[in-house]
Amino acid sequence: MTKPNPEREERRRQQKEIADRLKASGALDELFAKIDAGEPLTGEGGLIGGMLKAALERGLDAELTEHVGYERGDSEASLHENSRNGTSSKTVATEVGDLELAIPRDRNGTFTPMLVPKGSRRLDGLDGMIISLYAGGMTLRDIQHHLASTLGTELSHETISKVVEQIGEEVLAWQSRPLEALYPVIFLDAIIVKIRDGGHVRNKAAHLAVGVDMDGIKHVLGIWVQATEGAKFWASVCAELANRGVRDVLIVCCDGLTGFPEAVEATWPEATVQTCVVHLIRAAMRFISYGDRKAVAAALKPIYQAATADAARDALDAFEASELGQRHPAAVKTFRDAWERFTPFLAFPPELRRVIYTTNSIESLNYQLRKVTKNRGHFPNDQAAVKLLWLAICDIEDKRARDRAKERGLPADRRRADGRLVEGQAVTNWKRALEQLSLSSAP
Structure with missing residues (x-):
């Protein structure tokens, strides 16, 4: 039998209690009658919009009452220094559509409402909705059309753009936040995005x-769009990480990047740059015919599962001399070209190999990010791409956290929610791997 979730049960109880109290009071009788008569709940002319308008105007009137010091209709109003001075009309965009509000005014012009601040044309919830839609991969024009067609809220392209731009400072703060002094392992992988560069899209x-980190918890350290090829770009990335506090790195796992190993070694001289073994296998299999794939994959296993570098070289030589290796010299060449960056992997014990075997943790993240970016066409600049990728990571992790919260209290065999994708994820058997890493790094 499913164990009930205490938090959910309490929330349901409170909601039912409020609903029952409203029904018993008769306050909803007129609303129910209008629903039965076919009046819409949402959109233009919807009942929910009317209720929100009434609630907001009542709250604004209460704010003004506190500001001027007397209730509406008070016979002693003339004794107060300030007084009411009618209302002004204001259109506010909300999650249920545009609302025409009557904003109360005071004679001295000193009233500053908190519920609907001066200059505000949207309620906070709508801004959150816009950012969520943007993080999900919608373009600004897609969001504009979505709000108009579903809520009846007409917002200009410029307004939606300003809402999205508000998070630019958050992205900058995240990208420049201080980091730990030591990261035993750093993984690096890339996603291809289309960005306008001058008159062309590249x-x-x-x-x-x-x-x-030292506790085995993964953290996204940053996102960098590669503006130039090679060593200069990677030197700037490593310098940025060092300036943010990273004093040492033990292993950096990546797919062979031109100039990256040299930049890492110049910044952290004791670090080991390890080629991602899964990337290496994929590169070796790239030009293998479908009929030979299974046989070649089996023949490559003794190479990357070898106990030592010498044993791996013997296995590679044996594969090269075989009839299968003779037919596929490109697979042999892939391993030989990457040999210097591949062999450090063979010096590590099994627990540590499992940690650095692949950049799969980032690849899983990139798979989710590609789903967000595939419908975007292209980005106007590098900063826009970084902003969306950061938002998408936050959005993915938040959705997974909400799904896990819903299943809290259920037996393990009934939980279906995904765990953390990357940020905050714990590495399996990390203590044992860290122990072996410290022994491997000892002089």
Whole structure:
């Protein structure tokens, strides 16, 4: 039998209690009658919009009462220094559509409402909705059309753009936040995004770095769009991480990037740059015919599962000499070209190999990010791409956290919610891996 979730049961109880109290009071009788008569709940002319309008105007009137010091209709109003001075009309965009509000005024012009602040044309909930839609991959024009068609709220392209731009400072703060002094392992992988560069749209690589801290917890350290190829770009990335507090890194796992190993070694001389083994296998299999794939994959296993570098070289030589290796020399060349960056992996014990075997943790994240970016066409600049990717990561982790919260209290065999994707995820058997890493790094 399913164990009830205490928090959910309490929330349901409170909601039912409020609903029953309103029904018993007769306050909802007129609303029910209008619903039965076919009047809409949402959209233009909807009942919910009317209720929200009434609630907001009542709250604004209460704010003005506190400001001027007397109730509406008070016979002693003339004794107060300030007084009411009618209302002004204001259109406010909300989650249920545009509302025409009567904003109360005071004679001295000193009333500053908190419920609907001066200059505000949207309620906070609508801004949150816009950012959520943007994080889900919608373009600004998609959001504009969605709000108009579902809520009846007409917002200009410029207004929606300003809402999204508000998070720019948050992204900048996240990208420049202080980091830990030591990350035993850092993974690096990239997603290709289309970005306008002058009069052309170019494919650029947005690189994501994920660091594993001393407690075995993963953190997204930053996102960098590669503006230039090679060592200069990677030197700037490593320098940025060092300036943010990273004093040492033990292993950096990545897919062979030109100039990256040199930049890492110049910044953290004791670090080991390890080629992602899964990427290496994929590269070796790239030109293998479908009929030979299974056989080649089996023949490559003794190489990357070898106990030592010498044993791995013997296995590679044996594969090269075989009839299968003779037919596929490109697979052999892929391993030989990456040999210097592949062999450090073979020096590590099994627990540590499992940690650094692949950049799959970032690849899983990138798979989700590609679903967000595939319908975007292209980005106007590098900053826009970084902003969306950061928002998407936050949105994915938040959705997963909400799903886990809903299942809290259920037996393990009935939980279906996904765990953390990357941010905050714990590495399996980390203590044992860290122990072996410290022994491997000892002089």
